[in-house]
Amino acid sequence: MEIQLTHEVSAHINFRNYEFQDPKSHGYRWVDLKHLRFPSESVGVQELLAALIGHEQFRDDYAGGGVLSEGSRHGPYWLRLVTPDVYEAVSRERSADILWGWVNQFGEVPAELEAVLQQEVFDRLAVADRIYSLSGLGDESIHDWGRVHEHFHEFVLIDRSAGRITLVVAADD
Structure with a gap:
């Protein structure tokens, strides 16, 4: 059965839009969220991940190009090499630890940014039924200019009660 996802909305949280004590500590970081609806019938995780991909x-x-309908890249990776089996199930705690560690790598962030991240990212982690992290891709998966990101964290949040899958990418450039 082929699953059709419907794109609801996207959000982009750019750290540069907030006032840091040290202006360089925003590190050109951002979080991008894409929310997609899936049908209410019972579908497996592998099918949901395949539909997302x-x-x-x-x-x-x-890296500034946005969504390209005929694109061959996903973040730093060749799209053809991203498959459902390269996603690893992670706990809420582990995913939150990874993301907060990345957020606070240069010290505390402004309270306003922390509140936005809490609402848009961490509250969604807390209600997700399942969380998957993109992992298992080696150097051979990185496309020709894929190393523009020093850090690239990707999580897929599945919230069955809301019928929503959320793609969370936290990165820098």
């Missing part, structure tokens, strides 16, 4: 919104290099 096949969706046009997944074709984003996160």
Whole structure:
């Protein structure tokens, strides 16, 4: 059964839009969220991940080009090498630890940014039924200019009660 995801909305949280004590500590970081609806019938995780990977919104290099319907890149990776089996189930605690560690790598962030991140990212982690992290891709998966990101964290949040899958990418450039 082929699953059709419907793109609801995207959000982009750019750290440069907040006032840091040290202006360089924002580190050109950002978080991008893509929210997609899935049908209410019971579908497996592998099918949901495959539908996400096949969706046009997944074709984003996160380097300024935006979503390209015929794109061949996903973040720093060649799209053809991103498959459901390279996603690893992670706990809420582990995903939150990874993301807060990345957020606070240069010290505390402004309270206003922390509140936005809490609402848009961490509250969603807390209600997700399942969380998956993109992992298992080696150097051979990185496309020709894929090393523009020093850090690239990707999580897929599945919230069955809301019928929503959320792609969370936290990176820098």
